[in-house]
Amino acid sequence: MKDSKLSAAEVIAGWNAPDQVAAAQAHLLSPFESMEKLGQTPDRPLLTRGEGVWLYDEAGRQLLDGPAGMWCTQVGYARPEIAEAIAAQAMTISYSSPWYFLNGPSAALAARIAAVTPGDLNHVFFTTGGSSAVDSALRFMQFYNNVLGRAGKKTILARIDGYHGSSHLTAAVSGRAGNRPNFDLEMETISFLSAPNMFTRPEGMDEAAFCDHLIAELEERIETLGADSIGCFIAEPVLASGGILVPPQGYHQRTLEICRRHDILYISDEVVTGFGRLGHWFASEEVYGITPDIITFAKGVTSGYVPLGGFAISDAVLARIAGEKSKQSFYSNGYTYSGQPVACAAGLASMDIIEGDGLLEHVRDIAPYFQAQLATLADLPLVGDVRGAGLLGCVEIVADRAKGVSTDLDAKLTLRIDRLCYDKGLIVRPIRSMCVMSPALVITREQIDLMVRILRESITEVGIAARAEGLLP
Known part of the structure; x- marks a missing residue:
């Protein structure tokens, strides 16, 4: 296989399927790979x-x-509108460094997303996917509190059965135990709350009582840790990889109110629920009645055609560390492919289809x-x-x-x-x-x-x- 040099055109045209499987068997390391079966015929x-x-x-x-x-x-697959937008942008300008330049597609997509986010979430930061979107949002929380002079306000409240990504930080805040074996994760600044799982709630407890139970746990945790040590609460509107866990009615509004009261940033992880999955661009406000401080997104933003992610953040949060309050700080977190023009063109085309259809x-x-x-x-x-x-x-x-x-x-x-x-x-x-x-x-x-x-x-x-x-x- 070492001398295999197939062109892109040959692969797209229909490279021999057994040879594709053999190449994967010999060279491809897939996500969630079984080491016991490495090098054998793939299960996939x-x-x-x-x-x-x-x-x-x-x-x-x-x-x-x-x-x-x-x-x-x-x-859906094979939408020519997205393929044509990708090709046209690649032939116009395929890349521009986000550290030194602006490009039209990223500016346009940021404005388009800001127009459909709730409340004052009017600024958008682009990343490469869901993990980097959540990682960047959590790093913003650290940056934010450092600029405000609150170096100790960094603890992250997360939830058992939540999933937020595969970077070092996002894996640490993911409450699915199955993702952790044989990995080293820094867990000292993370505190897990119970999963809002209606199916496994205590026997005899109705929905309202279960919600009260979860809220009491959150309040007790804040009292125990101290609000001055907690930087953010991160929550998927619906826990997706945790098994489509839909929290009890009123849960989101009550958790947000508690976070507001204690000056804890509320991060709504909409990597899965964003861009139409629940019938709205974002589920936070339209479905669950909340306006968080930050919303993360990825996946559906380009309908999966090319990688892209990011977060939208509120003007009120930014105002506390911008302008004269910035202390000359820089949010230096970023990626080579932040605002990648071809990916952003795909995002614009996908939004066109969602609206037009x-x-x-x-x-x-x-x-x-x-x-x-x-x-x-x-x-x-x-x-x-x-x-x-x-x-x-x-x-x-x-x-x-x-x-x-x-x-x-x-x-x-x-x-x-x-x-x-x-x-x-x-x-x-x-x-x-x-x-x-x-x-x-x-x-x-x-x-x-x-x-x-x-x-x-x-x-x-x-x-x-x-x-x-x-x-x-």
Whole structure:
């Protein structure tokens, strides 16, 4: 393989699939790679093309893309408008250094995003993706408090089952324990609060009481640590990789009010929920009634066509450390590809499609149907919970409720369900014991019906097989 020198044109035209797999086997280190299987035939199927909500693998199998890539292909695959915008910008100016120059696409996209953010979040900082967006927002919190002379106000309040990225800092504030083994993370300035998981709340506790319980925990934590030591609270409106956890009603407003009272920055991590996933450009204000200090975004900003991320920040926060109050400081955090013009052109084209095709209105119209159809799976014996918001849905597999949730058996059965769904033409995202869906915003009712039918068939067949094997009562 050392002498393999295929051109881009040859690869795009259809490089031999077995040779692609062999090249990956020999040279590619993928995310979440199994070291035990390194160098063996990859478990991951080889995808060859996409169109709309559909993907196609090397065997020619048509697959409904249930997770929209990684929560990101908002407008679907093979949209010529985005491809043409990328090509045109690349032939105009493909790169400009953000340290020394401005470029038109980044200025235009910043203005476009500022026009749809809540409240006074009118300044936008661009990064390369979700991890760098959250990392930059957290570093801004550190910078902000240093400029204000509050060097000790740096603790980050995060939540169990939250996910915020794969950089050193964002991995540390992610509350999913499965991301931590064999990595060294600096955890001293991070304090985790309970996950707002309605499914696993204490038995007999209703939604309102559960919300009170979570709020009391937050207030107690601030009292214990001291507000003068806490820099920010970071929260996804819906905990995505944690299993589509939708907090109890009123939770977001109450946590924001507490943060305001104690001068703690509120960072709303909308890397997943931003750009239409819940039927609005951002979910913070329109869905959950809050105007945070910072909103992070990525994924859907370009519909996954090229990498881009960033954060929007409020004028009120910036005013405290800008102008005469700046102490001649510089927010020197940045990236070679901050405001990359080709990526920003893709973002503008994606926003054009979302607006022109009325996709926000479409999501608000179709999301109740999506949630209702998923809810029909709740009658299956293996299904412990069905939950979601907008075009985010989760079916949690629970083999034996007496043993609690997310056992090793649940995870194994969920993986079987995932593989059977794939064979039947549906991609789902298995997160331990959870089948997660977040389809492209362009999905139709007929495609939702297909998704739910395949899920029902696959869960049912896995349950029958598991009982025959003596794994279930």
